[in-house]
Amino acid sequence: MKPPRFEYHAPSTVEEACELLGSLEDAKVLAGGQSLIPLLNFRLAQPAHLVDINRLPGLDAIYERDGGVAVQALARQAAVEDSEVAAHVCPLLTAAVRLVAHRVIRNRGTVCGSIAHADPASELPAVLLALGGHVIGRSARGDRIIDAGDLFKGVFETALAADELLVEAWFPASSGAFAIVEESRRHGDFALAGAVRASGRLALFGVAPTPVLADPANPGRGLQPSGDLEATPEFRLHLVRVLTERVFAA
């Protein structure tokens, strides 16, 4: 299908992008487009304006900061996958990004876009949560740090305001034992369920409206996963138990 009509904006500075997001009604940021464009084509999203951030200069760095790795808004998932800084400081992030879709999608898709999109089955929001990382939201009002624990509010819903651009995600170093495991129908598919172990914490994805921290001794407690054509709620709860065992054995 063709996307619905929208007005296209291509700001050339971050300030201009923030001004647009602050002044336009019903605007969406366009980053890698790997989630947004399919949503437009299926008419599941019909924003009046698209603010394309791909021409913004100086927003694609991956660098060491405060004992972790900072990933700016236009750093592609493939660049993070290949980054020596990320591999050195936060090898969990490198391992997780390799589980996201296929390389051709990672060539365009951004780490920050995946976090802003907040798909419950996504790997990177769960990694951010397990590590206790944060994001920086920028608007005409200034910068705001949002901890991962406060960021994910629901299915495709975050604490970012409509006028805020997610300019950077910060992943603390993955010290100590860490691992990410998931179960999907085929390599590259979204996970039916997944588990991340980092910094003594367990985060689960694909089994609740947001990634969740869980008790390793009883990981399914309080969970009510949804069912769909690919997995029943009971099967997802079974996966939670199996994946928790695997992630701690890894």
Ligand SMILES: Cc1cc2nc3c(=O)[nH]c(=O)nc-3n(C[C@H](O)[C@H](O)[C@H](O)COP(=O)(O)OP(=O)(O)OC[C@H]3O[C@@H](n4cnc5c(N)ncnc54)[C@H](O)[C@@H]3O)c2cc1C
């Ligand atoms: C076939 C296929 C398989 C996939 N498999 C997986 C998978 O296994 N795991 C997984 O995690 N993902 C998967 N994805 C999604 C992919 O990782 C996307 O790249 C990612 O979810 C979104 O990143 P993007 O840069 O493409 O964002 P876009 O598609 O450009 O944007 C997505 C949403 O985030 C918002 N947004 C983007 N960047 C910002 C920002 N800087 N500030 C504020 N809002 C922003 C947009 O407004 C939009 O609402 C898959 C995609 C495809 C097409």
